[in-house]
Structure formats: C-alpha cells, structure tokens
Amino acid sequence: MSDLSVSENTYEASMGDYFALLKPRVMSLVVFTALVGLLVAPVPVHPFIGFVAILCIAVGAGASGALNMWWDADIDAKMKRTVGRPIPSGRVQPGEALGIGLALSGFAIVLLALAANLLAAFLLAFTIVFYAVVYSMWLKRATPQNIVIGGAAGAFPPMIGWAVATGGVSIESVLMFALIFMWTPPHFWALALFVKSDYGNAGIPMLTETHGRDTTRNHILVYTLLLVPVAVGLGFTSIGGPFYTAVAVLMNAWFLKGAYDIWRRTDVDCEADKHRVEIKVFKISLYYLFAHFGALLIEAVLRLYGIGGW
C-alpha cells in the first residue's frame, strides 16, 4: 500500500469545479445588463471604479449561484440537466459551496460599498438574499409562480449598475428592472414547453406540470402583453431615443407575434412539428433582451455625439 493510496478515493475539487459553482453563464448576462445600467447613467464613472463595481456585481451573482447549488443539491441530483453540477457529482462538498457563497457575498457587498456607494451595495445584498433565500429556499419548491418572482433577482443588475453611477434609483432604472422582470416568465415558459424536464420527479412545481400546457400558453401571452408597454415606455425616458424606440417596437412586435402563435397552438401541433414555434420564440426572447440592452447602449453612444435621445 503506497502512502498516497488513502487519498486516492477522495476527489479534491479543482479551481474549475469551484468556478462552476458560480454559474458562469448566468454571470455573463448579469455582467452585460449591469454594464449597460452603469454606462447609460447620466453620471460618468471612473473606469477603474466601474470595472471593480461590475466585478463585485458578477461575484455577488456568482455567490448567490453557489448558495443556490448548496441548497438545491438534493433536487439537482434528481434532474438530468443538473446532475453533473459540482455538488451532486461529488466534486465539491456542500459545506465548501456554502462557505464560498457566504464569503464571496460578503467580499462583493463590502467592496462594492467601498468602491461605489451604500445603495448599490444594499441592492446587491438584497439581490443575493432574494435569490438564495426568497427564491431558492422558499418559492422554488412552493409555487408554480416561482419563475415570476424569482426573476426579480435576475432583474436587479442594471438597477445596481445605475445605482453605482448615480447613487440613486430612478424611473429609468426601475423600467430596466421591469423589462427583465416581465421578460423572464415568457422566456422560461417557452423553454418549459419544449424541454422534456424532470422537475416533477424533483418535486418542483413548474407551471406546465401543475396547471397544464394550455394555461402556460395563456400565461406566456399575458406576460408578453404586459411586457410591451414597459419595453417601449423605456424609450421615452432620458436613456431612450428614436433608435431604441424603433428597436423596441420591432422586437416587441416580433415577440408578441411569437407569443400569439404559441397561444393558438395545441399539444397536437407541438408534437407534429416538434415544438418548432416554441423553440423559435425561445430564441427570439434571447435576441429580444440583447437587442433592448444593446440599443440602450448604442443610444448612449449616440448621445455622446449629440445625435442620441429625443
């Protein structure tokens, strides 16, 4: 028996395993929307402070992802999509994920308070608590509206970016929040309609399974209708302008048409064309969010040259 054989059966996590705890793909969306929130604000931010602030927001989002993985390890182990995550696959111990989540949350919040301001740090802390406690621990397993309310956690980053620059909250940042908040349900429910999920096995009440697919289609249409005034309305604030409004009108018409097409369909239609429309609308929803925040950024650049805004 060699001296090392004792530890041969014990997997020690690599740096990549710890990084996977932070849900890097979610982090990339957080970074993009937070950056737009920061850059479109009317108050210039020193580039280094802006960089540190975005880093803090990204790390805070990652930390809440680690806390989510720690809490949801039992249900992650029951679903195909999540069984390969670091904790259910045994690469990272649950206690490590909890420690990393709490430590990174603390670092991100304190550093953001020092680099930017207390309001931004408070909003980041609120987001982390909202995602880890309100969504993961409470709503996710309790109600089919989990996605709706949990979506608020993903909607805060542009508001935090705005708070970093201005030190406050305004109609513009509230509308950016509302845009992501209202966009999340149709985006996820379109996905839920065509992905064969095993949420049921894990005991998570998803709308498609608790209320059926027809109710889900109705919800998609209603939420998309409610999303339109928010998205277009943002164009008439100080960060909007003709370019953004044109993009918003086109994208909302496209998304609304998709939601209407889904609403008209039946399960037989879905089976017949293998969810072609649902998959298409899900893709449109991704372009939708990117186009809106991209247009806000372009509008801000145009304003620098005196041609943006109303």
Next chain:
Amino acid sequence: MALQVEHELHTRRKGRNIGVGLLLIGFIAIVFGLTVVKVLQLGDANKFETFDHVARPQIVPDEGASE
C-alpha cells in the same frame, strides 16, 4: 517507500494553489487601484493629509490666513 510525487492529486492541488495565489494578487491589485483612484479623486491631496481619522488643522496650509 518513496512518495510518487507526480500523482494526479498533486497536479490538481498545484492548479488550485496557483488559482488562489492569482486571486489574492488580483484582490491586492484591486484594493491598491481603488485606493489610488479614490485618493486622486479628492483632487487636492491635502484633503487626505489633513484628515487622519480626526481633523488636523495644524497642517492645513491656509489655516488662519486672510481670505
């Protein structure tokens, strides 16, 4: 019995140690950079120097001078 130092475990630990090292260096760089930026943003370095947890009027250059 001699230790087989080239065990896969060591490679992974080495990667982790380097990762933690880089993170610490990054953290130091961020704190240092923030300090420099925050101090420079004061515009006048005297503002920083004349407040060392308590106001230090004895080193304010224009203290007592006519306006």
